[in-house]
Amino acid sequence: MIIVLLGAPGAGKGTLATALKDQLGVHHISTGDLIRAEIKAGSAIGLEIKRYVESGGLVPDEVVTKMIEGKIKSSYTDGKGYMFDGYPRTNAQAADLDKILSGLKLNINFALYMEASMDVVLMRLTGRRVCKSCGAVYHLKNMPSKVAGVCDACGGALYQRTDDNEETIRNRMTVYADNTKPIIDFYKAQGKLKTINADKDAEDVRVALLNILNGKDV
DSSP states (O other): OEEEEEOOTTSSHHHHHHHHHHHHTOEEEEHHHHHHHHHHHTOHHHHHHHHHHHHTOOOOHHHHHHHHHHHHHTTGGGOOOEEEESOOOSHHHHHHHHHHHHHTTOOOOEEEEEEOOHHHHHHHHHTEEEETTTOOEEETTTBOOSBTTBOTTTOOBEEOOTTOSHHHHHHHHHHHHHHTTHHHHHHHHTTOEEEEETTSOHHHHHHHHHHHHTTOOO
């Protein structure tokens, strides 16, 4: 099973993938996780990526695709399949992904478009907090830590990512609309597009995806 998750930042792609990756038996490949790992490592590519991320821009296609290709080629032989979260984000990336998979005799089963409104995206992202020590993610409203500002898992300090402020989020949404939404037409033309309402609670979205997998209407 190979699934592409599409949707604006804050649509809930990562939450859905985390909830279902073990149940579906697939690898969760998150562009955001790969990018943050490079930034944390302080590599040359990480420093380059950091400038794009903090300004709300998109990392160049060739940089992201190289990271994704490496992940696929290092794990595809186990036959588990993939759930792509945050990739592809442009038509060029979508075409590159098809080419990479085709070379390994693999195909995407469907692309799930998680459609979310601006108000919901702003609420989700401005309220997000991350542990500096272990990376655990919380939300001020939807999933607060037991003690404000302190991670339940390790006791580390929680912080707001620099790209989780309203101005940057609105910029990211504009970039998304200009560069990513055409991918919807890309997968629609292939007959692989499925759409669900991502404004709903995470559990409702999870059930909607399972319904799609079981051939039921959302």
